[in-house]
Amino acid sequence: MSPVYEKFLSSRVNYIETSPIREAVSKIAARSRVAKVISFAAGEPDPDVIPRELYGELAREVFAREKKSVAYSPADGLPDLKAEIAGFMKEYEGVATTPENIVVTLGGSQAIDIVGRLMLDPGDIVFVENPSYVNTILVWRHYGVRTIGIPVDDEGMVTERLEEAVKAMRGEGRKLKLVYTIPTGQNPSGVTMSMERRKHLLEIASRHDLLIVEDAAYNHLVYEPAGIKPLRAMDGEGRVLYIGSFSKIFGTGLRIGWLEAPGEIVEKARAAKGPMDMCAPVPSQYIVLNILRNKLYRTIREKAVSEYRVKRDLMISAIEKHLPGLRHTRPVAGMFILLWLPGMLDGRVFADQLLEKHNVAVIPAAAFYTDDSGRNVVRLNFSMSEKDLIEEGVKRMSMLLKEMTGSSQAT
Incomplete structure (x- = not known):
């Protein structure tokens, strides 16, 4: 330099x-x-x-029929798309939510960054799986946090070790904030967290007053019956911030993901996101909207x-x-x-x-x-x-x- x-x-x-x-x-x-x-x-x-040919057909229809496809959308996404995502979460994830709890983002990656902007200060402790998604580790380090890795085995994050680490950090007077997990088809390991571990993770978050960031990027690429539920569907206290993405099914280039969270957090997320990018790509929002609306996802x-x-x-x-x-x-x-x-x-x-x-x-x-x-x-x-x-x-x-x-x- x-x-x-x-x-x-x-x-x-x-x-x-x-x-x-x-x-x-x-x-x-x-x-x-x-x-x-x-x-x-x-x-x-x-x-x-x-299905790229299908996308081409949908894109032609969008540009021909939707004047707003070449204009800004609201910063938190097209209202109709947010409504469809809420319905999608109910149908495929068992999560009852509302469009008001959703912010449409530039893929899941932007949602991860927004969570960091809203919640992390220099010196904060964030617990992640060890190994974990490298780009989440990198982007949250921008905010000066310390990441503590929790071992992973064939059942996912070893939650007993997580609780030990939480107690140790509390004993040192550290400021603990978040537990980040990719519980299904984890990147990079491919491991899926068992239901017992999911329940224990939620118990730990409740007992020690932590929030969980659930990265659901691979929730819909499941190859055998696994008997699992998203953490968000099991959360009775509002401790899970859900990061969804259509990238791994529809294609990474569309850049459509979302953050689903309690209203107070969504309000701050909406305010933070507006100056960042104005909105997610509007043509992509319309393409995903029509995929969901026309029941093509399955x-x-x-x-x-x-x-x-x-x-x-x-x-x-x-x-x-x-x-x-x-x-x-x-x-x-x-x-x-x-x-x-x-x-x-x-x-x-x-x-x-x-x-x-x-x-x-x-x-x-x-x-x-x-x-x-x-x-x-x-x-x-x-x-x-x-x-x-x-x-x-x-x-x-x-x-x-x-x-x-x-x-x-x-x-």
Whole structure:
């Protein structure tokens, strides 16, 4: 940074870090210009599964019939869309809410940022899953908070450890605010929180006077009966702030998500959001409105679930065939599998060499962790993978591991 400009920067820039996902995407894009890359690195739905022709038809209708499609909407979203989202939450999530409790946002990401703006001060404590979604960790660090990672196992956040951490922080006189969780199809692990843990989490929030931020991005990519409910549907005290998103079903480019929260918080969220962006993209709001109004959501979701279930099964089968003995998650929802490399093999080094030598892209998972426990972990995405290349990509991973460790057995 040039000294000429450094003196003009705010102290907040000290909290700003580059997203490792963006760095990885840049490397993959550069490699893709010179070679065919098998990518397990993405974090979004397959464009070939999304009904783009339908969107084209809806867009033509919107621009032809809706003069307001090229104008601002209210900052908190089209009233009709908020009403449809309220109905959607009732039908698909079992959550009774009203349009007045909803703010339409630029995807779930903006809702996460708004929560940070409204609720977090420097020095506040936020509890997150360890690992957790890296961009939430990064954006909330902009507000000078301290993130405390709570271990995750096959049933999700280990809530017993959460309560221990809450008591310890209280004992130190710390200011505790939020628990952030992706309870279904967690990013990056793919793990889904059990009902017992969900109940315990709500009990902890009530007992220790905390709010829960439920990131529901993957709630509707569930591949087997899991016997679960959203935390928001189980919340009897108004302690859950619900962050919804249509990105993982309808496509990330539409940029339509929402925050559902008590009225007092929504009022502040509406006031904060207006100067930020004026409103979410109005054509996208109308497209999503018409998808919901015309009862098209179920068909779109069912196709996505069917396609991604096949890809998930292909990836797990390939891992068990070509990487026997390596620990990995078995997601019942979401888009991701975590894979632990043998020994303390560095995930960043592995990812770099895998891309350079074998033209396969994965995401090193260390940045998703709040400590050093994820150094030997990589994240694999199956939703964007080409079915006929999944096994080949995993086979190349096995080849590199053999080169790096001198053994064909992953132990």
